[in-house]
Amino acid sequence: MAQRPSPAPNAATQPEHAPATPPPRTLSQGIVVASYLLMAAALLLVMWRGLLPGLLCVCLGFLLTRALTGWFAQGLRRLQRHNAPTAPSLRAAQIAAAALVMLLPLALLAAGLTHSRGYLVTAPQQYQELLNYMARTVLELRLKLPVDVASHLPEGAAEIQRIIANYLGAKAGSLAMAGRAWLAGLLFAYVGLLIGALAAVRPPVLAQAPLAQQLKTRITLFGEAFRQIVAAQFWIAAFNTLLTALFLLFVLPLWDLRLPYTPMLITFTFVAGLVPIVGNLVCNVVITIVGLSVSPLAAAACLGFLILIHKAEYVINAKVVGRRTQMGVWELLSVMFVAEAVFGPAGLVAAPLFYAYLKKELVAAQLV
Template sequence: MERQYNWVKSSSYLLAAGGILAVLGLHLLQALFAGMLVFLLVQLAQPLVGRVVAGSRGKLVATAILAILIIAGMVGLGLWIASMLHGGAGLDAIWSKMAETLDSANDVLPPWLLGSLPSSGPELKAEAVHWLREHAPELRLLGKEAGLAAAHILIGMVIGAMVAVHEVSSRSERRPLAAALHERVGTFYKAFRRVFVAQGKIAALNAFFTGLYLLAVLPALGIHLPFGKTMVLITAIVGLLPVVGNLISNSIIVMISFSVSPYAALLSLLFLIVLHKAEYFLNARIVGGEIDAKAWEILVAMVLMEALFGFGGVALAPVVYAYIKAELKAARLI
């Protein structure tokens, strides 16, 4: 009996590992995250449903309606973000402004720094296009595959909603392998929930202080940066990616600041250094508190996963690391 139990548990670990590799290899990460996010939001609202609705059938119907509303809200939010990022003060305008800034940098920056930068806006664009072509499989939300990625996200949300509704009504006893797999999936979901909540807190704090700096502190000093609200929105979105998100938002803010004046760029650089020094300790406290891991551990996991799986590995690394650590702790190996 014990031998069968060990075989079943080992099989569930192998199937869980295969599932993670399949998600990365088939580029289904966006569907996985969308589904787990919908499931998480339904689970968070579940206590409210229990207070308002009585009876198992009533709770089932209420949960289904709640899941539909959550999907509709997420789709609406996604469309609003897309309209903001592609509007008149969106990414295209920011890109043009950054190219103009590089074009005019020859008269301001020292020669040793210019040697390491593209000499003009068109050169910057050519290098970016080359990079995008090399990394096309990892950037599935761009170009002709945007529709497929959107379909994956929508299907993922529907699956997450269906699983959440099924959890309310399911009371059947699971057989050994099914029970072991359910345990693996449950542990992975808990890891996602802890990482998402922790990184969400960090992204919100980052966006708040960045907005305070761009929309209040700089105007009080007589410095008015273009695209302030768009940059805050970008900071909030990419802030959900540990480390990498900060690099993206910081680069944009410093470049746009430089388009106003070198003094504004220096001030922005100093602010971002101070903010992210403080954020490093917050990261260690918030993420470390949620998944019991140091910031450097997460960074090592991200570097390894990026080398193995590219951009998708970076996004999934904190969750996979938290999941592996939880499984090792449950097995009393660490």
Template sequence: MLKSVDFRAFIFVSGLFIASVIAGFLPLIFASFIAFGAVTVMSRKLVSSGSQSSRSHTIAITILAVVVVAILTGIGLGTSKLLHESNNLRPLAKEITNILDSANSWAPDWLSELLPEQDELLSHTSNWIKENSAKISHAGIATLKTVGYTLLGLIIGAMVAVNSAIKSNNRGPHAMLVFAQVRRLYEAFWSVVGAQIKISALNTALTAMYLLIYLPVVGLHLPLAKTLVVVTFIAGLLPVVGNLISNTAIVLLSLTHGFLVAMSSLAFLVVIHKLEYFINARFVGERINAKPFEILIVLIVAEHLIGVPGVVAGPIFYAWLKVEWARADLALPAYTGPALIETHTEQPEDTARNTESANTESATNASGKNASGSPAALAKE
């Protein structure tokens, strides 16, 4: 059985992790894991510790860490800029108007009556923006905080990687247990993220072939197609629900070319989703020994308890929990005792009678032994 101190270390670190997710530090944690992993892997491959002095080794790893942080920051800012430029409100509002105009041409009369007119839609949109201006401003501030936390996470992860590479571990036993749990959380993160990156890359490649190759060949140009490809990859990093986000956007924008094109897009995406279901079961399931329905349950519970951050952190925490559970099972000794459910139990009267007989027989044997082995008996003989 696992030692109680090891279990307490798991409870302590898991409590810190959940509290950090609730407090909004998830971007910082994930960014630090990414930077730490990138610097660690690249330093092992590019920096040789045996052929350099300690000082030059430290300088080389530090420079490498700075380069990695700069590259990761550039990738993040570039992706954010691409999404910002491609998803401003004017093109999106225009496409919504085109969707409504297209729907009026093929939708039945009862459905057309339910759809809002263009002027009515614009009026409702303008009023909503005025009424929720404070929330929109708060969302902008929250976005800036997320960017700041991400940058801090990249720096912290790189600094931890540099410190681990140039200094030996001189931690106490309790600190070692805590850092061991953090390490397992880090490994669970890469287990889930690594599998999801492969799945999302395959899904994005197939979606790009459909949006950027197949549809233009047949004479259909879907609006914001390149943006949809980027959204497909980013949303695909979320297990299960990521596909729902990207698929909904693709089907809605396909309505600009009519109902049949939207149904064609939906059929194509359903095929991809079924393919991804088996791939997810293989990639993610093999890495964390979990079925897709387990991941879905975790997502539902985590979203209900924490919200959107729970959807992101839930699978990683579950993978970590599965690892700790497996370690606990291996540490337990094999159960060799009686069956947990007895098929036959003695009645109380039988038990008392058997106990009394056993006590009488034991007393008789003991008295005989004492009589034959006593000094008086030996003298008589």
């Protein structure tokens, strides 16, 4: 009688020590966690090594190149009688947009060195002089105010004046060593602009590994946060700077009032305006103190004007930026306070952007 063939081995009869393949879900979760860790490490490295200007300019160069490419493509579409541009035409539009983004800063820098070389090269020293000037103004507060107002100042006001003056003097001392950092920041910013422009015209890659896809998602969310926070704040700061320049250069001279260090005050207004809320307060204090060095009337005029335009800017900021990112004022102030304590002034600039990106990740993960 023939023997019955033994059954083929199945999974139940295989040895227990056979290697088991991890389930796909475990692999995907590990890849997502790895992408989060890599993104967090990259942002911390940027803050630790002082590369924030470069990071911001990477995003700015990318968005500007994409926007200019769209405008150039629309122009080509009109030239081709409303037909879709061909692939070579789109590539030409991309190259033209990237070239404009990369070459325009060099042209502006060349023009600036031609007409305002001293201001650009010695900017840290000039702001050092401005801080020392403000320190002297604070110390001479009783002499600047009318006699009847100065007599009502409390006795402890002199000590407060000395504390403020010493603080301003310390900041001026730190600016004396900032010349090399100023030039390095400009270099990092331009290199970042180049990287962003080149990344915007890079041909798309269809096949991507899982980790690359997750990192692309992280970078896309970060770019959306940048567009909502920094781009909106940029236009708000530009509008604020324009009004301040008109006030300092044209309105005050009509009353025979001219503030010293006007070019630096205008530049500082734009830079401070990039920092939500806190930048407005600092800008108000600086311009008002400089106005007080001229006369109490100039200080009152500066304070009234700045409060007026900054209140309007505050409403725009709260309505536009806050609505887009679902961030409350108390959240923003808390994050900026902690970031400034950890990373210094760069933390004030980075805090709104990083916190907006964090909220986007939490919303995408359905955690908030």
